[in-house]
Amino acid sequence: MSNVMSNATSEPSIARKNLVALGTIVRREIMRILRIWGQTLMPPAITMTLYFLIFGGLIGSRVGQMDGIRYMDFIVPGLVMMSVIQNSYGNISSSFFGAKFGRHIEELLVSPMPNWVILLGYVSGAVLRGLIVGAIVLCVAMLFTKVRIPHPLVMLSSVLLGATIFSLAGFVNAVYAKKFDDIAIVPTFILTPLTYLGGVFYSVKLLPDWAEAATHANPIFYMVNAFRYGLLGVSDVSMWTAYALMLGFVVALGGLALWLLKRGIGMRS
Amino acid sequence: MNIPSGSAPPGGAPPHDARLAPALRVSDLRKTYDTGVEALKSVSLDVAPGDFYALLGPNGAGKSTLIGIVSSLVNKSSGTVEVFGTDLDADRSGAMRLLGLVPQELNFNMFEKPLDICVNYAGYYGIPRAQALLRAEEELKRAQLWDKADKMSRTLSGGMKRRLMIARAMMTRPRLLILDEPTAGVDIEIRRGMWKTLKEINAAGTTIILTTHYLEEAESLCRNLAIIDNGRIVEEGPMRTLLAKLDVEGFLFDVDGMLPAQLPQIEGATLIASDDHTLDMDMPRAMDLNRVFAAFEAAGIRVRSMRTKSNRLEELFVRLTGKPDAQDLTDKDVQMPRAALHSLPSQEAQELTDKDVLMPRAQDAQERRA
Numbered sequence: 101m102s103n104v105m106s107n108a109t110s111e112p113s114i115a116r117k118n119l120v121a122l123g124t125i126v127r128r129e130i131m132r133i134l135r136i137w138g139q140t141l142m143p144p145a146i147t148m149t150l151y152f153l154i155f156g157g158l159i160g161s162r163v164g165q166m167d168g169i170r171y172m173d174f175i176v177p178g179l180v181m182m183s184v185i186q187n188s189y190g191n192i193s194s195s196f197f198g199a200k201f202g203r204h205i206e207e208l209l210v211s212p213m214p215n216w217v218i219l220l221g222y223v224s225g226a227v228l229r230g231l232i233v234g235a236i237v238l239c240v241a242m243l244f245t246k247v248r249i250p251h252p253l254v255m256l257s258s259v260l261l262g263a264t265i266f267s268l269a270g271f272v273n274a275v276y277a278k279k280f281d282d283i284a285i286v287p288t289f290i291l292t293p294l295t296y297l298g299g300v301f302y303s304v305k306l307l308p309d310w311a312e313a314a315t316h317a318n319p320i321f322y323m324v325n326a327f328r329y330g331l332l333g334v335s336d337v338s339m340w341t342a343y344a345l346m347l348g349f350v351v352a353l354g355g356l357a358l359w360l361l362k363r364g365i366g367m368r369s
Numbered sequence: 370m371n372i373p374s375g376s377a378p379p380g381g382a383p384p385h386d387a388r389l390a391p392a393l394r395v396s397d398l399r400k401t402y403d404t405g406v407e408a409l410k411s412v413s414l415d416v417a418p419g420d421f422y423a424l425l426g427p428n429g430a431g432k433s434t435l436i437g438i439v440s441s442l443v444n445k446s447s448g449t450v451e452v453f454g455t456d457l458d459a460d461r462s463g464a465m466r467l468l469g470l471v472p473q474e475l476n477f478n479m480f481e482k483p484l485d486i487c488v489n490y491a492g493y494y495g496i497p498r499a500q501a502l503l504r505a506e507e508e509l510k511r512a513q514l515w516d517k518a519d520k521m522s523r524t525l526s527g528g529m530k531r532r533l534m535i536a537r538a539m540m541t542r543p544r545l546l547i548l549d550e551p552t553a554g555v556d557i558e559i560r561r562g563m564w565k566t567l568k569e570i571n572a573a574g575t576t577i578i579l580t581t582h583y584l585e586e587a588e589s590l591c592r593n594l595a596i597i598d599n600g601r602i603v604e605e606g607p608m609r610t611l612l613a614k615l616d617v618e619g620f621l622f623d624v625d626g627m628l629p630a631q632l633p634q635i636e637g638a639t640l641i642a643s644d645d646h647t648l649d650m651d652m653p654r655a656m657d658l659n660r661v662f663a664a665f666e667a668a669g670i671r672v673r674s675m676r677t678k679s680n681r682l683e684e685l686f687v688r689l690t691g692k693p694d695a696q697d698l699t700d701k702d703v704q705m706p707r708a709a710l711h712s713l714p715s716q717e718a719q720e721l722t723d724k725d726v727l728m729p730r731a732q733d734a735q736e737r738r739a
Binding site for chain 1: 402434437443444461462463466474475476477478485493494496497537
């Protein structure tokens with residue numbers, strides 16, 4: 101029988117312990133995503149294939165061009181970003197609320213790891229799922245069109261920021277959720293409308309003035325356009341504005357999530 | 370297979386060392402929930418290092434709230450908590466590194482394997498995976514769960530799940546182990562096995578605080594106890610001292626033949642016929658039993674056998690709290706409300722329904738039989 105205790109030597113530093121704790125949460129989240137791949141990775145691939153077929157192939161051929169770009173090419177960035185956003189959000193809200201519901205969140209709450217490690221672990225898992233799904237959807241898109249990626253850094257950073265923002269938002273949702281309905285309401289009534297009205301399928305230049313102005317209040321609009329700039333080199337908004345807004349959301353939502361963890365809202369009595 | 374606890378005292382602390390800070394010091398702890406319920410009203414107690422300490426009280430007395438605050442699952446209203454001298458407010462992480470918790474309700478992921486549950490738990494405490502894997506083998510063997518290490522934990526029986534929670538808590542080699550009704554709902558054989566394990570853990574130097582509804586359990590395991598009722602400590606001290614406070618003892622006598630219509634009068638004792646062949650007697654502890662037998666002899670009563678009427682700790686408990694001991698837990702060890710799952714709306718929720726949630730109770734029972 102192995103007895104590790106007696107072999108234990110020097111005590112690792114707090115930073116090293118936090119790194120191990122972070123790695124443990126991320127690893128556990130990845131294993132969860134892979135364990136239920138049929139529910140986490142497959143559905144977006146199938147849904148997006150249908151989008152490409154119907155909107156891009158069948159209807160898109162009659163639409164012609166959007167902002168001087170073939171309609172099929174125009175919708176690729178929006179659909180990729182939509183998948184990333186929805187899957188990041190869905191992953192963290194279901195995983196964290198599931199842990200609350202099954203009470204195994206207590207394993208984390210009684211542990212010595214700081215709140216930022218818990219948050220970073222869950223967000224990393226959700227971002228990873230978003231990126232994996234985004235990569236799958238991009239691969240599917242390549243079956244229908246050529247993807248050039250003129251600004252790869254913009255593409256990567258915008259997708260990363262988008263996934264992070266919606267992971268944090270999903271975390272906040274899960275913290276407040278008391279039942280499963282509560283983690284379904286936000287995606288159904290807020291996230292989906294914002295995504296569809298965020299310029300995924302059209303250029304805002306097509307909208308009447310009031311609707312175009314209203315669209316500028318939609319954060320997803322900036323993410324889709326930043327990603328579109330990275331992928332196609334065109335955008336309806338300035339990149340400075342898009343990045344400032346995305347970074348602002350990361351800071352605000354991250355601060356809120358940490359405050360909720362510190363106060364133990366929805367987790368500690 | 371049972372493995373003796375051969376490891377060094379966790380944290381290297383020798384038991385019963387008066388120079389050390391208390392394993393747990395709770396001072397003027399108060400908790401009022403948002404609902405206005407005052408769960409704790411100025412609770413103070415010290416638990417010595419190396420002690421095996423019982424925290425007793427009826428349902429709703431405040432035991433779980435107290436444990437919840439110590440393990441940082443419940444926010445206190447006021448007061449202080451120190452674990453081996455580390456203040457929970459000043460250094461929560463430091464205090465938590467010293468503490469292991471076995472909660473009342475199952476709180477591990479039913480869709481993970483015992484090995485993963487233990488290894489991940491150690492990971493949260495910063496224990497590297499390679500080291501955690503070795504510890505998990507050791508702890509799961511001690512809990513007699515090594516052969517189930519790669520089974521889905523939802524397939525474990527109720528007793529196995531309880532043992533898994535002890536194994537998980539021991540992964541971090543805590544200096545203070547708190548168990549909230551660890552043997553609730555398990556059969557006597559498994560319970561005795563768990564007692565043995567807990568005694569080994571305590572003998573290796575880990576301070577143990579135990580809450581239980583089985584007063585026999587507290588009496589046979591613990592050296593000191595506190596009785597909490599209505600949010601206050603109503604009695605605290607060494608088990609022997611507290612039991613010695615009981616000045617009345619009860620006996621049941623089985624007699625040969627029928628009892629006489631007129632029972633003998635014994636000064637200081639109360640004698641009642643439970644049935645035609647059984648005498649129920651309460652008498653002062655100082656009273657000489659020979660006097661009782663002499664009175665029986667004179668009345669023509671022949672005693673075939675005698676036994677103590679009730680558990681002594683139970684007597685004390687009832688006297689202090691005015692309540693009989695609560696029954697065994699029935700619904701507390703299988704938790705998740707299944708009804709809530711039938712209305713899962715989203716794809717993500719389905720993900721949970723299909724894979725990450727829960728345990729039909731009937732299945733649990735079936736597994737127990739298996």
